[in-house]
Amino acid sequence: xxxxxxxxxxxxxxxxxxxxxxxxxxxxxxxxxxxxxxxxxxxxxxxxxxxxxxxxxxxxxxxxxxxxxxxxxxxxxxxxxxxxxxxxxxxxxxxxxxxxxxxxxxxxxxxxxxxxxxxxxxxxxxxxxxxxxxxxxxxxxxxxxxxxxxxxxxxxxxxxxxxxxxxxxxxxxxxxxxxxxxxxxxxxxxxxxxxxxxxxxxxxxxxxxx
Amino acid sequence: xxxxxxxxxxxxxxxxxxxxxxxxxxxxxxxxxxxxxxxxxxxxxxxxxxxxxxxxxxxxxxxxxxxxxxxxxxxxxxxxxxxxxxxxxxxxxxxxxxxxxxxxxxxxxxxxxxxxxxxxxxxxxxxxxxxxxxxxxxxxxxxxxxxxxxxxxxxxxxxxxxxxxxxxxxxxxxxxxxxxxxxxxxxxxxxxxxxxxxxxxxxxxxxxxx
DNA sequence: GCAAATTTAAAACAAGTGTTTTAAATGTTT
DNA sequence: AAACATTTAAAACACTTGTTTTAAATTTGC
Numbered sequence: 284x285x286x287x288x289x290x291x292x293x294x295x296x297x298x299x300x301x302x303x304x305x306x307x308x309x310x311x312x313x314x315x316x317x318x319x320x321x322x323x324x325x326x327x328x329x330x331x332x333x334x335x336x337x338x339x340x341x342x343x344x345x346x347x348x349x350x351x352x353x354x355x356x357x358x359x360x361x362x363x364x365x366x367x368x369x370x371x372x373x374x375x376x377x378x379x380x381x382x383x384x385x386x387x388x389x390x391x392x393x394x395x396x397x398x399x400x401x402x403x404x405x406x407x408x409x410x411x412x413x414x415x416x417x418x419x420x421x422x423x424x425x426x427x428x429x430x431x432x433x434x435x436x437x438x439x440x441x442x443x444x445x446x447x448x449x450x451x452x453x454x455x456x457x458x459x460x461x462x463x464x465x466x467x468x469x470x471x472x473x474x475x476x477x478x479x480x481x482x483x484x485x486x487x488x489x490x491x492x493x
Numbered sequence: 494x495x496x497x498x499x500x501x502x503x504x505x506x507x508x509x510x511x512x513x514x515x516x517x518x519x520x521x522x523x524x525x526x527x528x529x530x531x532x533x534x535x536x537x538x539x540x541x542x543x544x545x546x547x548x549x550x551x552x553x554x555x556x557x558x559x560x561x562x563x564x565x566x567x568x569x570x571x572x573x574x575x576x577x578x579x580x581x582x583x584x585x586x587x588x589x590x591x592x593x594x595x596x597x598x599x600x601x602x603x604x605x606x607x608x609x610x611x612x613x614x615x616x617x618x619x620x621x622x623x624x625x626x627x628x629x630x631x632x633x634x635x636x637x638x639x640x641x642x643x644x645x646x647x648x649x650x651x652x653x654x655x656x657x658x659x660x661x662x663x664x665x666x667x668x669x670x671x672x673x674x675x676x677x678x679x680x681x682x683x684x685x686x687x688x689x690x691x692x693x694x695x696x697x698x699x700x701x702x703x
Numbered sequence: 704g705c706a707a708a709t710t711t712a713a714a715a716c717a718a719g720t721g722t723t724t725t726a727a728a729t730g731t732t733t
Numbered sequence: 734a735a736a737c738a739t740t741t742a743a744a745a746c747a748c749t750t751g752t753t754t755t756a757a758a759t760t761t762g763c
Binding site: 310311408410411442443447449455474486487490 | 619653661699
């Protein structure tokens, strides 16, 4: 972490923490490692954020608030269209409304490359506090999504829909958190991020279809 | 953890560790918690296993050795059949040969209920040591599987096949590690484990198909 | 029965953890 | 200039971690 000379301390801390949380996980990343990497004083984290957990929550908010707003906006749009035309919402449209705002994390490698690993791992986090911080920010959107999916998948029971969504979220989170070090098998990196995202969406929609 | 009065200490430790690793993750589970739950002395882990990491490796071996043997047996069978009949291996047969031996962890709830959470989380583990222990035992089978998949998916490039497999493994690992506390959304538990497994396999095969 | 392996108890070790404190210095706002 | 917020330095705090040690007890194998 260089090139953050003129950033305010609070931002320097968040950027350094993102990188370290992504690389080593929440628990294994120490306050001292974060502040050392950020080039600030150890006490600065507690001064600005109150605690290590609140720092993570601040990072989640920074990324998830705009993403969630866009997810809700697009899901509402799909729901509205279905209501107006009296046709059940299209599965592909529903899933794209949820997936695409999330997967921009995969496309804009600039600042999001570390956070996408954090969020990709959050769902299966062993640490309960971390999981709680994550779920609190994601559950409301999942509820909206589930409601729409139950309309789209007319032949599937409520629990079948929920399981299909779980399979889909598993594929997505696993893809988000995949990076070189982490990869069980080297894949020809000939693929552009946009191609990977499109492959994932197609995979999920085909899998969910009745 | 009760009902392990007459077990040897080594077994008591492994069973207690399974439960705690599944519930709280590797890093967050302490040696003192394991030995207390097992009802044995703190020093017993280092006496029998040498270290905390070796204890985890022993747990992986106990489950993964028979599973891997069955996976290799079935994958070889499919490859042999394809060779004999001069027909490309069938995608569904290939994936079932890999998935079904794994997913028995989901069916036989008896002893495997904790380990399936451990293995489901292993792939996205932040802890590098844990990931290394896991990958060392899984990579050889993945290599065989990838080789067969590249024959089955004739229209897909090498990297497309690898990505499809990654999506599939994400869905699988996420399903394996799912349990009540961990669930972002309550799903009507009306589904039998065998139904869930079948839904997952169908989801994956449909998603991978060309 | 004897020797070896196992198990226990209790304590200590060395290192690392998040957090807090005190005091001084620096920056920003008004 | 004065008042306030920010940042630093350095140390300490209270606690937990995996591992090791020493010594005594118990069990097991031959």
